[in-house]
Amino acid sequence: MVQVSSEYISIGCNRTAHAACWGNSGLVAFGADTLVALYSPLDQNSKGIQETLPGHKGRVICLKFIERGHEAEIKDVALVSGSADYTAKIWKINAEGKWINSATLEGHTGAVETIACMRAHCIEGETDTIITGSSDGTIRVWERRIVDDATDEVTCQQIISNGNKYPMSLALSYLPDSKTPVFASGHTDKLISIYIYQTESNQFEKMHTLTGHDNWVRDLSFATYTASEESTHANNIFEQGDLILASGSQDKYIRLWKISAHVSAAVESETSDSNSNEISELSEALKESELEGEQLSTKAHLVTANNKQYSLMFEALLMGHDDWVFSVEWQRPHVQTINGEQRFIQPMRLISASSDKSMMIWSPDNDTGVWVNEVRMGDIGGSTYLGFCGALFSPDGKSIVSHGANGSFHLWRTSGDNHWTPHVAISGHFKSVESIAWDPKSRFLLSASLDQTTRLFAPWNRQANGQEVTTWHEMGRPQVHGYDIKCIAFVRDWQFVSGADEKVLRVFDAPKSCVESLAGLTGDKSMLENTERLPVGANLPALGLSNKAVFENDTLPDDHIETNIGSHTVTSATPEQLAQVLQHPPYEETLIQHTLWPEVEKLYGHGYELISVETSxxxxxxxxxxxxxxxxxxxxxxxxxxxxxxxxxxxxxxxxxxxxxxxxxxxxxxxxxxxxxxxxxxxxxxxxxxxxxxxxARAKAHARIIWDCSWSHDDKLFVTGSRDKTIKVWAQSNAAEEAAKWDCVATIKCAEAITAIDFAPVAVNNRYIIAVGLENGRIQLLSSVDLQQISQWELWHQFDQRLCHYGVVRSVSWRHPSSAAEEANVLQLATGGEDHSVRIFNVAY
The missing domain is CATH 2.40.10 (Thrombin, subunit H)
Structure with a gap:
């Protein structure tokens, strides 16, 4: 009986501001091409991606968890994902503990750009409100009801049209001290609209527009203020229960707005006499300005909802980022023990992410109440890097995860003293993976992709909590190129050749630091043989495409004097930096520039872009x-x-x-x-x-293009796989007389076009095994009856669809088993696909 399990999935996060969200359960869900990937950053063994959920037909743009519960009991009940295929889908865990798609929200005629779910201290009731904003210029309000364990019923309650200005961000909460829903939407016309639910009409109505930003509003986030015991300055500005809205925009600024219950002048005069004159004058002035429709300099605006008055006011401008601000998020409220009693506190902390390569945490200064940037973290250097798309707080506020423009995550943790340290996160390709190759001794895997990088994946073997732990990670990025990379092959140990959308083949040698780091992390000391001749590392010149080797005694040119501290101006790494041996899988900032392999040779001759390369x-x-x-x-x-x-x-x-x-x-x-x-x-x-x-010899084999071929482990057979949905097995009819005469001994029909094929490296239970990758992303294993009867083949195992790729499987490759793996009857199969993912499977037989 064949058992297939997923050993490792590497896939990059989509480059959109709302592409990831962190649930109360500790799970991060993010959009990875058309898939929803689930990842637990605080997993003690750094396991990486747990699974990918197929379902959408277009890129997943935004994700949000639906929450329910009271204060500390708030739990995630489901997940909503919005996609470029004009739909949003709801995912939840069924009785068997599997994530399933329980409902699909259909109706938009454009990509779903942003989603809002209720965020408040107490969310009760049998229904959930979901608000989606789309590039068709409409906002739709949906209501979700749970039908049973596997399905939900979703009805569209309202459609709000915004003409040709489409919503880029949404946030939903309750008005202060009430259960009246309010949502804010930020648009491409630089305005933020406030919609309040009206009980008479059972619909949201636009009550006010907040002006101030002078570029697109990229993200919005609501928080409900909780007064703290200490006499901080914030207590003078905010009242218990006030709603605070943070907005981040492409104009580089973050603005804070306050929505509070407006107390009328008559009530005020009874409670406090000293302020009554000023207050009544203010409310008189407010009423006059409301009548005349002009804006006061304080920008306080009154709105009425369900016979209560609320004031909207601009509160603070947060300046600090040097480029577009993509995301803002409040830290989650949590229970704190104050003076012996448990209180549910909303911390006044906000995290923002920007394309200036930094994330900032903001909080008000205790003495002055001025919002200041507590801590700033991010990347320095890396010439090809485009900054962060989004940053998220963990449920307890002690960790931060952010995703960048090149699809990788960054994880930071604090021990509570506001000193943040980076931790191992995940990374992956952000475009189609074209080719994968195991090194000659099958110790690590290389992948080449249209995102113009080749990446090296290896296992991290270590002792943790007294157990042997193995997790796979991206350990290096040998080639960062200016062309899409199409094919890759190892020449010998520590040397590979790759071909891209150019006419030149490039040959790369491993640097010493890479070999030493891999030997340490995988625990395979045999890697260290014959490494003296290798250079320390490599640098990519500022305007070049070729990685230059750096040797131990190299010195930087004299004009390279670090007068300016800002090391984003330093494009190359020094030999000392490159010589560092890693004690853990590298972080993204190391991968960007310190793990390059030096290019040793170029091979010329071809007249067009390279397609395939292989080494004897x-x-x-x-x-x-x-x-x-x-x-x-x-x-x-x-x-x-x-x-x-x-x-x-x-x-x-x-x-x-x-x-x-x-x-x-x-x-x-x-x-x-x-x-x-x-x-x-x-x-x-x-x-x-x-x-x-x-x-x-040559022969016409198929009716359509032949995509791939492979040799059996004993070289007695080869197979060809074609777009005509057949696989043909070829063998020598008479090896002694006519060695070059090979005949087709079997034709195997498949449901889809065959795009990748590979023979297993050993006989399994005295049979030949072929791994087949299909055009629809499915993977199959075929087996012969035995090593002699090669005319009959059967399906040995069909991979579960949830394990497979979405879109074309570009490359499949078996790992040559070590003696231990052979005894355990386990083979490993690596695959690369158009869905941006590299996957490694354990096939136990």
Whole structure:
């Protein structure tokens, strides 16, 4: 019986301001392409992503948890996700403890850009209000009722149209000391509208517009003020129960607004005589200004809702960010013990994230009440980096997680003294993963992606709480490029070659620091053999594409004197920084610039963008192909790794793009498959320098483009997988007489086009096993009857859809099992897909 479990998922967070949210349970949900990924940052073993939820057909733009409960008992009951496919979906945990999609909110005619759920100290009732804002210019108010354990009923209560100005941010709460819902919406016309629920009409009505920002309003957040015992300045400004709205905008500023219950002059005079004159004058002036419709300099505005008056007032302007502010969030209220009694306190702390590469925590100064920036954290350096999209407080306020423009998370924790330290978080590709490759000894995995990076993933083996713990992490980013990277292959240990959307192949050597760090983190000391010749690290020159090697005794040029402390001006890392050996998986700021591998060689010859590259198992020859529409360019070029020169004889077998080249395990054969639906075989010519491989056979195999091919572990078979939804297995009919004659012995039909295929590296229970990746993201394992009967194949295992990719599976690759893994009957399979993810599965048999 085959059991497949997910060992590791790496996927980047979408580049939108509302793409992540942190629930009361400690779970962070974030949008990753079309998937909703679940991640627990405070997991003691740093496990990373737990699972991904498929369902949306477009990019997931915004997420919010629905909460219910009273004060300290507030719990998450469900999760809402809004997407570019014009819908929002509700997810909840069913009786079996699985996340399921319980309802879909349909009706918008544009992408759902922002979602608001109720945030208050006490949320009760059988229904939940959800407000969605879309790029079709409308805001919709929905009501959710729980039908049963697996389904919800959602009805649209109201549609508010905003013309061509669409809402970018929403926040929902209750008015002070009431259960009247109020929501604020920030728009692309720089205004914030306040809508209040009217009981007569059972609808929200627009009561007021707050002006002040002079660019798009990106995020809004409500908090309910709780008076504290100490006589802080805030107690003079805010009353118990006041609603405070924070708004962050692209004009670089954060504004705070106050909504408080307005006490009329008659009541005031009874309670306090001293202030009565001023107050009555103020309210008179307010009434006059209301009548005349002019704005007072204090900007206090009266609105009436359900026979109560409320005043809206601009409270504070928070200046400090140097670029667009993408997100603002209040710290969650929590229970504190004050003078022996338990009180539910809303801390006056706000976190903001900006594209100036920093996050700031703001709070009012105790003496003056002026809002000041308590702490600022973020990244320094990294020339390709675009700052933060959003920052979130943990439920207890002692941790912060933020997501950046390149899809990775940053986690910071404090021990309570406002000294924040970074911790290991997660990262992943933020565009399609095109190719993956295990190193020759299968110790770590490399992936190449259209996000212009190659990334290195390895296990972190360690002792924690007396147990052996293994978790996978991104351990390095060997190549950060200016072109989309398409293909990747190892030449030998610590050396790989990659091809991008350019005409040059680039060869990279591992730096010493990377080898030492990997040896330490994986606990595999055999990695440290023969590493003396390696450089310390690599730098990417400010305007270049080639990573330059840095050696131990290199000194920086004289003009590189650090007169300015701001190290964002320093583009290159020093040998000392690069030589540091990691004690834990690197943080994003290290990955951006300190884990590059130096480029040692460029291989020229192709006339168009590269598509495929592969290296012979003995490391002598690199074979590569490029995009081609004519036979002249559809050649496979061979490069000798001794002198990195192209050998004279090319393999000229195809008329269109060669999509994949594969060497047999004994390097005797070189197999190529192409868009012209043919495969070709070339045989190794021993001792020939000019013609290392000679074309000996080719055959028309499929009715559509052949995407991938693979050799069996004993080189007796190869398979081809095509867009015509078939897999063909080929074997030698008579190995002794005609070695080059290979016939199709089996044709296997699949439900979808085959886009990636790989033979298992060993025989499993005396059978051949093939892993197949399909165009719809599904992954299947096929097996032969035994090693002799190769004409009959059956489905060995179909991966559960929740484990699979969404979109095309671009690459599948088995990890060569260590002796321990073979005894335990476990194989590991790595896959890369168009959904931006790299996944590693444990296949137990």
């Amino acid at each position: 198992h003995d490391g002598q020859y690199v074979a590569s192909s490029c995009k081609a529409a004519t036979a002249e360019h559809a050649v496979v070029r061979l490069f000798s790794t001794e002198n990195w020169k192209e050998v004279k004889t090319k393999i000229d077998a195809h008329a269109l793009t060669v999509t994949r080249v594969r060497y047999s395990h004994d390097d005797r054969w070189l197999l190529t498959v192409s868009r012209d639906r043919l495969w070709s075989l070339s045989e190794r010519q021993a001792g020939s320098v000019d013609t290392p491989y000679k074309l000996v």
